[in-house]
Amino acid sequence: MAKEIERKFLVSGQEWRGLVEDKIRIRQFYLASNTGRSVRLRICDGARATLTLKFGSRGRERDEFEYDVPLADALEMLDFAVGRVIEKTRHHVSHGGRLYEVDVFGGELSGLVIAELETPEDVPAAELPAWLGREVTGDARYYNAALALSDIPEAVA
């Protein structure tokens, strides 16, 4: 079990593109999603698959359990996806000694770029990079499950 504290921001600038240290192609989908729990499959770089169970309130802290599963199983379970299969490229970007994950979405969600910062500290606004736009932490429309299951958020349309 791991506790995660996660802040999310829309991305307004392009300057992060020069700072990319790594990128991963992600396809992910939900196998179940209810209030307070979700079961998600993620396929990274078409090569490895991870099953994640999340429980608890949808705020900044939750219980999470993660297991590797065979890629062939994950590809079969695509048939059982609830909602959309999300396609995005995750970029690892460093700023001020902190790692930001910048997700550039594809498909129906093209145009959406979200940065996530996972940290146990409270980071002062002055230390956040200038290319971050509006903070959307706790905004239900930008939960991963909502992006898979709900209408496309305005920021994209």
Added chain:
Amino acid sequence: MAKEIERKFLVSGQEWRGLVEDKIRIRQFYLASNTGRSVRLRICDGARATLTLKFGSRGRERDEFEYDVPLADALEMLDFAVGRVIEKTRHHVSHGGRLYEVDVFGGELSGLVIAELETPEDVPAAELPAWLGREVTGDARYYNAALALSDIPEAVA
């Protein structure tokens, strides 16, 4: 992925007790259950834990994916059980060259004894053991998920 064809029977006799080859103490609970899909955790003999995802119609055939998970994770996830935590002792009983799993339920479901036969063949009635009672294959009240999530079936009350 494995296809299973499973027949279920109530157990009326006691003669199976002399034929037990093995028994396993099972605690199991659901982490998610919706029409056509379920996510179940099973702890066997208090020692090992398995996560099972089942998809498809609730008839005799379905898609099933199973993964071992650390016991400590499973014990933590007890807090997130949907419905009852089922306690039962599973007995392996051979009859006519076929393996029957005879589940003796405990706790709230005490009194319920169900035999399962998993086989790709159509087994003629004459080859079934005499200690089987009414067949309940396809009877929604006896689905594992229903036993965890619904009212106690009549056979117990």
